[in-house]
Amino acid sequence: MASLLFLPHTARTPTPRAATPRPRAAGTVTCGPRDNRGPLQRGRSLSTEAIHAVQSLKRLTAADRSPSSARGAASASLGRLLRADLLAAMAELQRQGHWSLALAALHVARAEPWYRPDPELYATFVSSSPSSDPAAGPAVDALVEAFLDEKETRGVGGRVAAPSEGPWEGEDVYKLTRLARALVAKGRARAAWRVYEAAVRRGGLEVDEYMYRVMARGMKRLGLEAEAAEVEADFAEWEARVSPPARHVLDEMRARGEGSETATAAASSL
Known part of the structure; x- marks a missing residue:
């Protein structure tokens, strides 16, 4: 009977440990929307100019959204937009629920040479x-x-x-x-x-x-x-x-x- 001293020695393979999740630091910012707007729907995209114009209009009318103030702010914010950008900004304002601001944008569109009374x-x-x-x-x-x-x-x-x-x-x-x-x-x-x-x-x-x-x-x-x-x-x-x-x-x-x-x-x- 062979002695146990002559048996081959096998090294033990360490069992991998499950990675423990790191504790999240307080105040960590996760990915998410930066405001209350929903995601843009398929088939509609806003250019950078249109986005900036909408944000500017909302800032200018934050304190006063009377029709006269909204029209003046819309003329200053949206007056230089191209046709597609102005129509997209108008639709975005309606989507966000800013109907009075969308009306002010329509007032700006009426003064454009390309405007037509479309039902x-x-x-x-x-x-x-x-x-x-x-x-x-x-x-x-x-x-x-x-x-x-x-x-x-x-x-x-x-x-x-x-x-x-x-x-x-x-x-x-x-x-x-x-x-x-x-x-x-x-x-x-x-x-x-x-x-x-x-x-x-x-x-x-x-x-x-x-x-x-x-x-x-x-x-x-x-x-x-x-x-x-x-x-x-x-x-x-x-x-x-x-x-x-x-x-x-x-x-x-x-x-x-x-x-x-x-x-x-x-x-x-x-």
């Missing part, structure tokens, strides 16, 4: 207006009046309309419907009716069935029964003018279908 732009302002602020409703009504005045003077595309064409000729019906729908959603029935009356009834803009339905249902829901009846009458007139050609096409398709079924039945009986 989609005004629809975003109506949709972002604070419902809890009692002053927001009259401000929305004034915003609509300014939009209609601009349409009368500038026409479509920011140019002065020729005497032979109306200011609503060539307007995007989808954008106008979006503005009317936003006004109805905010309960501004009179403002929505002003837009419909100016564009459709007096302006002669050819709209689609969806616009009529939005206005008829909205006027009924908001208590304007007489205006709702007028919209329904306009819709009936439009339907009588537009539907017969479509109905004629459907009748032809139905006749062709019935003829093919009769031919198939006759061939199968042989």
